[in-house]
Amino acid sequence: MFFPKGLPVSVAVVPTSPNELLAAMRRAVYLHPAELLDNPRNLRKDVGDVEDLKTSIREVGILCPLIVIPAEDGQRFQLIIGHRRKKAALDLGLAEVPCWIAENEDAAMQILAQLAENGDRVGLTPSEEAEAYLQLTLLDWTPERIASARGVTAKQVAQSLTLGQLPTDVREAADNGRLTLDDAARLEEFADEPAALARILKSASSGWGMRHAMSAERDKKTYASAREQLKARLVLDGVKVTAKPKGYPYDGPARSATSLADSDNNRLDPEVAKTLPGFAVFIEKNGVAANPVVYCTDPDKYGYQQCKMFTGPAGMSPGEQARREVEASARAEYLAALTRAEEVRREFYQATYGTAKAAKKLFVEALRAFASDADLPLYADPDALYTALGGADDDVLASAGEDRLRRALVARWVCAQETNLAVASRDHTWDLNTDAACWWLDQLVADGYSLSDAEATLRASAAGETEVEVAGDDGTEAADDDRLDDLELVLEAEPVLS
Secondary structure (H helix, E strand, O other): OOOOOOOOOOOOOOOOHHHHHHHHHHOEEEEEEHOOOOOOOOOOOOOOOOOHHHHHHHHHHOOOOOEEEOOOOOEEEEEEHHHHHHHHHHHHOOOOEEEEEEOOOHHHHHHHEEEEEEHHHHHOHHHHHHHHHHHHOOOOOOOHHHHHHHOHHHHHHHHHHHHHOOOOOHHHHHOOOOOOOHHHHHHHHHHHOOHHHHHHHHHHHHHHHHHHHHHHHHHHHHHHHHHHHHHHHHHHHHOOOOOOOOOOOOOOOOHHHEEEEEOOOOOOOOOHOOOOEEEEEEEEOOOOOEEEEEOOHHHHOOEEOOOOOOOOOOOHHHHHHHHHHHHHHHHHHHHHHHHHHHHHHHHHHHHOOOHHHHHHHHHHHHHHHHHHOOOOOOOOOOOHHHHHHHHHHHHHHHHOOOOHHHHHHHHHHHHHHHHHHHHHHHHHHHOOHHHHHHHHHHHHHOOOOOOOHHHHHOOOOOOOOOOOOOOOOOOOOOOOOHHHHHHHHHHHHHHOOO
C-alpha cells in the first residue's frame, strides 16, 4: 500500500484503550512519529544520513508506510520497519506519518523484514547482519534457510555467523572495510588469543597483509608448542632451564658447553654436562624449531677452561664462531619468513589468476616472455600450483580450446616466476633472476597483493637498493652497530686457534 501526499486514509491518534487498539489493527493509519516506540531489537544502531530521504518526503510525502505492532503496554505502537523515515519525519517536524498496523509477527519474519528493508536501502554493516543471522539461528533457522530467504550463499551466512562470535575489534575492522567477510572469518582460529588478534589487526592494512600476519602467528604457536615440549623433557631429565643469559655468547661469563674443556683439556659432552653443577640450558629459536643450548654459567668458578682443541672452521676464534652463530640464527629466521610468504603468495595466485577471465590479464606478458625467451622453463607441475591455476597435462592440451590453452600458458608462467622467487627461501640466491623477481613482486602488488616484510627485503636486495638485513626474534636487526662493536672487541682479544 502506498501513501502519496494528500491521499485520504483513515486517521488515528494513539488509541486510548485496548479495544481501540484492537480495532485499529490491520488498518492503515496516521500516527505521530514521536509516539512510535523504537524496536529494541532493531539491528541498525545508527540510522545514518537521512537528508536525501527528507528531500524526497518534502516533494512527494512518505510513499511507503511504516510498519508497527501493538506495544506491550497495550496503549502504544512499536516500530518494526521505518526507523529512517521516522527520523526524517521528526527532523521535518511532521505531526503524523502513515503506518500499517500489523498483528504480532513471528520474530524471524521481523528480522528478515529489517534485513530486506535496510539491506535494500542503505545496507546493514557486516556485524549488524551477523547479529541478525545469529538471532535467526536461535529460532532454529539453518544457514541454508537463512541464505535462501536473504538471497545470499550459505557460505556467506556461515562467515557472517563466525564474524558475530569474534571480538569487537575484528567486527569493527569488517564494518569499516579493512577486512572482507572472508578475511574476518579466517580469524576464528585466533578467537581465543586476544594478543595475537591485536598483533594481526595492527600489522594488516589489507586482507593479504592479514594472511601474512596470520602465517607468522601460526609459526609462533608452532615454536611455542615445540619450546614447551622441549622444556618439559629437560625438566624431567633434571636439567635447569633458564632464559638466555644477557649478552650471550659474547658478553658476560656464560659460555657454551661445546667450547669448554675440563682441567685435563678434555672437551665436554653437552649431553653429559647439562645436568652437572654450574650448567643450565636455554632454548633458542631457529625458524619454528626449538633448539637446546647447554652452557656453563661461570666456567672459572666451576673449573672449566676454553677448549684448546680446534672446534670450528680453520682459523676461527670462539668469538668469530659466536658471531657466525648469531648471523646463522638470524638468517634462518629470514629464510623461514620467506617460506611463510610462499604459502600466502600461492593463495593469492589462485584467488587472483585462477579463472579463465582472470588469466587474461597476464596472458600478453606470459606470451611475450615465452616468445622472446626460448630458455624460460615450462614448469609443468612443481607443486600442484600449475594444476590449481588451470594447467593440464599434454594429453588434455592436445585438444584444448583457446581459453584452456591461455590458462595453461599463464599457469606455467606464474609457476616459473614462483620457482624463481623460491630459490631465495632455499638460500640459493646465486640462482635468483633479480630482474624477474623485482618485476614479478611489483606485478603482484599492482594486482592487490601485500608484500610481507621478508618479501620487501628481498625486493630491495634484488634491486640492489640494500643488502639483506635479517631480523632477530624481537624484530630488531640481528647484529646492530653496538653488538658488532662488542664482537669486534671479543675478536681482537681472543687469539686465533690453530
